[in-house]
Amino acid sequence: MLEDLERIVRDPKRISTSAAVRQRHSQDLTSYHAEHLPDVVIYPKDKEELREIITYANQTGCPIVPFGLGTSVEGQVVPVQGGISLDFTHMNRILEIRADDFAVRVEPGVTRMQLNQELKKYGLFFPIDPGVDATLGGMAATNASGCSAVRYGMTRDQILGMEAVLADGSWIRTGSLAKKSSAGYHLTHLLAGSEGTLAIFTELTLRVYGLPDTFLYATAVFPDLQKACKAANQMLYRSIQPGKLELVDEYTLQAINAYKQTKYEEKPTLFLELSGWKSSVTAEWERVKEIIRDEGACGWSHTFDETIGDQLWDARRHAALAIAASAPDKKLMTTDVCVPLSVLPEAVSFAREVMQAENLQGAILGHIGDGNYHAVFPIDRSLPEEVAKAEKVNKRIVRFALERGGTCTGEHGIGLGKKQYLTEEHGDAVLWMKKIKEVFDPNHILNPGKIF
Numbered sequence: 001m002l003e004d005l006e007r008i009v010r011d012p013k014r015i016s017t018s019a020a021v022r023q024r025h026s027q028d029l030t031s032y033h034a035e036h037l038p039d040v041v042i043y044p045k046d047k048e049e050l051r052e053i054i055t056y057a058n059q060t061g062c063p064i065v066p067f068g069l070g071t072s073v074e075g076q077v078v079p080v081q082g083g084i085s086l087d088f089t090h091m092n093r094i095l096e097i098r099a100d101d102f103a104v105r106v107e108p109g110v111t112r113m114q115l116n117q118e119l120k121k122y123g124l125f126f127p128i129d130p131g132v133d134a135t136l137g138g139m140a141a142t143n144a145s146g147c148s149a150v151r152y153g154m155t156r157d158q159i160l161g162m163e164a165v166l167a168d169g170s171w172i173r174t175g176s177l178a179k180k181s182s183a184g185y186h187l188t189h190l191l192a193g194s195e196g197t198l199a200i201f202t203e204l205t206l207r208v209y210g211l212p213d214t215f216l217y218a219t220a221v222f223p224d225l226q227k228a229c230k231a232a233n234q235m236l237y238r239s240i241q242p243g244k245l246e247l248v249d250e251y252t253l254q255a256i257n258a259y260k261q262t263k264y265e266e267k268p269t270l271f272l273e274l275s276g277w278k279s280s281v282t283a284e285w286e287r288v289k290e291i292i293r294d295e296g297a298c299g300w301s302h303t304f305d306e307t308i309g310d311q312l313w314d315a316r317r318h319a320a321l322a323i324a325a326s327a328p329d330k331k332l333m334t335t336d337v338c339v340p341l342s343v344l345p346e347a348v349s350f351a352r353e354v355m356q357a358e359n360l361q362g363a364i365l366g367h368i369g370d371g372n373y374h375a376v377f378p379i380d381r382s383l384p385e386e387v388a389k390a391e392k393v394n395k396r397i398v399r400f401a402l403e404r405g406g407t408c409t410g411e412h413g414i415g416l417g418k419k420q421y422l423t424e425e426h427g428d429a430v431l432w433m434k435k436i437k438e439v440f441d442p443n444h445i446l447n448p449g450k451i452f
Contacts, residue, residue: 124210128144
């Protein structure tokens with residue numbers, strides 16, 4: 001099989017069976033999921049070559065797992081059945097920027113920061129910020145969101161269309177450059193978030209936006225998590241539209257201060273960004289101050305200085321790495337529930353109570369503006385009792401969310417870690433999801449072992 005694949009790829013630098021390369025593709029960045037080695041790693045150069053590889057894999061029953069930069073946290077990139085790990089770092093061209101249409105076409109290996117560096121020349125930006133500099137293909141596959149979700153939603157909301165290779169090697173193109181459409185089934189939204197189990201993306205057409213005139217960056221410190229959550233809710237209830245609205249607790253800030261050598265006050269804190277015309281941003285900040293003062297904030301600050309703002313969001317983006325660095329011999333288990341906004345203060349307090357009851361040290365942070373929060377705890381995978389304790393806490397947090405109309409995953413996807421909760425959340429609808437999988441991938445070669 002390797003000889004056959006080498007005849008397809010024809011470049012020894014883009015196909016590897018070395019131990020180091022395979023190890024790199026055996027796991028994601030920080031999560032606790034067990035490692036599995038692929039048999040071979042291939043770096044496709046274009047969609048024609050990719051199509052040949054997938055066609056051959058389908059004919060031979062060889063598993064294929066897409067790999068961007070490995071930043072997913074639910075094991076989506078782990079090749080649990082071996083086979084081919086498809087690394088998309090060579091398919092990283094920005095194909096077209098249509099500034100007047102507020103749209104771009106990119107290959108899946110383009111990263112978020114790479115795209116924004118190019119878009120800045122046109123006064124545009126792509127808003128979704130999952131924290132790390134992930135590939136856009138990976139973000140589309142997991143339907144990532146992040147810090148800007150409170151205003152811009154998820155990656156799925158930014159995809160106008162896509163081109164993808166199906167398991168049998170055929171191509172499909174979905175969507176268009178139009179901002180809306182009522183033509184047929186919404187295959188774009190079906191494939192976005194499918195975690196590489198239905199098709200492999202070769203091209204994405206994305207919505208982009210004009211850069212705001214002014215940015216205001218702020219922090220607000222609270223005595224407890226519940227007050228911080230209530231303040232965030234009040235902002236939204238009063239029609240304030242932040243570009244970013246994040247919660248970080250005292251444990252997260254302890255880790256960030258140690259990792260980044262910063263000096264943030266180690267209490268529950270809201271990180272906030274307002275954007276638009278300076279006059280409107282300034283007026284909005286005055287309203288925000290009234291709200292956080294009424295909700296018991298014990299301190300706040302703001303700046304228009306872009307350098308300080310970049311430092312603020314850089315600290316938030318590195319939160320997971322900071323928590324991981326605080327326990328270098330452990331891996332992270334991360335909950336990813338999303339609840340209705342009215343439930344959020346209670347949900348965050350419940351998460352803290354459950355962790356304390358199990359004597360489990362961990363951090364709480366999240367995209368509080370859309371009800372999505374994470375409880376993050378480092379665990380030693382070699383200690384079964386520690387893993388069991390973490391899984392017990394995770395289960396209680398997830399079920400609390402499900403019982404109150406929430407979801408088991410707001411942005412990380414199902415992957416390996418949330419499979420047991422999918423049926424609890426969706427019931428018999430999961431049977432229809434499996435039927436869709438059978439239609440798209442009857443030989444089960446596309447990222448097998450994930451979601452179901």
